[in-house]
Amino acid sequence: MTEWRDCTAFFFPLQSEGEKEWLHKVTRNYGFLTTEIEAGRDGSGESHHWVGLPVRLQAISTEECRVLAISYYNADFEAHITNSPAAWERFCISFTTACIELDPLVAVTFGFPSDDIRYDIKRYDPAISAEDGAWLRAQTYELMYLCRELDVDAQNDSPSTDLPGFVLTNGGRVTAGPFGRSLPLP
Numbered sequence: 795m796t797e798w799r800d801c802t803a804f805f806f807p808l809q810s811e812g813e814k815e816w817l818h819k820v821t822r823n824y825g826f827l828t829t830e831i832e833a834g835r836d837g838s839g840e841s842h843h844w845v846g847l848p849v850r851l852q853a854i855s856t857e858e859c860r861v862l863a864i865s866y867y868n869a870d871f872e873a874h875i876t877n878s879p880a881a882w883e884r885f886c887i888s889f890t891t892a893c894i895e896l897d898p899l900v901a902v903t904f905g906f907p908s909d910d911i912r913y914d915i916k917r918y919d920p921a922i923s924a925e926d927g928a929w930l931r932a933q934t935y936e937l938m939y940l941c942r943e944l945d946v947d948a949q950n951d952s953p954s955t956d957l958p959g960f961v962l963t964n965g966g967r968v969t970a971g972p973f974g975r976s977l978p979l980p
Contacts, residue, residue, distance in 0.1 A: 799865075799866075799867055799868040799869070799907045799908055799909075799911075800865065800866055800867065800868035800871050800903075800904055800905065800906065800907060800908065801863050801864065801865040801866070801903075801904050801908070801911045801914065801915070802863075802864045802865075802889065802901070802902070802903040802904070802937075803854075803861050803862070803863050803864075803901065803902055803904075803915050803918075804861065804862040804864075804892065804893075804896055804898040804900075804901045805859045805860075805861050805898050805899045805900040805901065805915075805918065805922060806859060806860045806861070806862070806896075806898050806899060807859065807860070807899065808855070808856075808857075808858060808859055808860055809860045813853035813854070813855055813860075814853070816853050816860055817851065817852070817853035817862070820853075820862055820896075821851065824892075824895050824896055844864055844866070844888065845875065845881065845884050845885045845888050846874055846875075846881065847866045847867075847870050847871060847874060847875065848866060848867070848870065849864050849865060849866045850863075850864075850865045850866070851863070851864060852865065854912060854915055856915065856916045856918075856919045857916075857919050857923075858919045858920075858922055858923045859899070859918075859919060859922060861915050862896070862898075863911060863915060865911055868906065868907040868908075871905070876905075876936070876975060882975060882978075883978045885903075886937065886968075886970075886977060886978050887978070889901070889903060889937050889939070889968070890939075890962065890968055893939040893962060893964070893966060893968060894962050894963055894964055897941075897964050897966075898939065898941070899922055899941050899944065900918065900922055900930060900938070900939065900940055900941070900944065901937075901938070901939035902918070902930075902933075902935050902937070902938045902939070903935060903936040903937040903938075904934075904935055904936065905934070905935055905936030905937075905971060906934060918930065918933075922944075925943060925944060925947055926944075926947065926951075927940050927943075927944035927945055927946070927947035927948030927949075927951065928947060928948045928951035930944060930948065931948040931969065934971060934972060935971040936970070936971050936975065937968060937969070937970060937971065937977075938968070938969050938971065939962075939966050939967070939968045940966055940967055940969075941964075941965070941966045942964075942965030942966055942967075945961075945965075945966060945967040959977060960977070
C-alpha cells in the first residue's frame with residue numbers, strides 16, 4: 795500500500811539503464827520536468843510540486859515498459875485540480891506539454907484513489923505490448939495520451955472510444971476520460 799493515492803504515468807519502451815539512472819536522465823533532459831516540476835526546498839529531490847500539487851517522481855519498470863510515475867494524493871488532486879476550472883486547464887496544458895516533450899507510448903492520469911499504483915501501472919503492460927489502443931482508451935481515466943499508432947488502433951477497433959480530444963504535433967492524441975470534465979483546446 796502506498797501513501798500516494800493517484801498518479802500520472804508516462805510509459806516508454808523498456809530502457810537498458812537502471813531506474814535511478816534513467817529517472818535522473820529524464821528529469822535533467824526535459825523542459826517539462828525542469829519548468830513544470832518544482833524541486834523541494836530541502837534540495838533532496840524527494841519533494842516536488844506539479845501544478846501546485848505535492849508530488850513524488852518515480853521510475854517504475856514493468857515487463858514491457860519503463861514508466862515515469864508522478865504520484866500525488868487523490869484528495870489533493872480532487873480539491874485543487876478537478877474542482878477548479880483554472881487549475882484543471884493548467885493541469886491539462888502541463889500534461890499535453892509533457893506528452894509533446896517526452897513523446898511516450900502512452901500517458902495516463904488515473905484520476906481515482908488506488909492502494910497500489912505499481913499494480914495499476916503494470917496492468918497496462920499487456921495492452922501496450924499488443925498495441926491494443928482500444929483497450930487502453932476503454933479504461934477509466936482523467937486524461938489519456940496515445941501515440942499515433944495506438945490512437946489509430948483505438949479509432950479503428952472501436953468507434954465507442956471516439957472521445958473528444960485533439961491530435962498533438964507529434965501525432966499522438968490526448969483525450970479526457972469518462973468523468974465528464976472538459977478538455978481545454980491547445
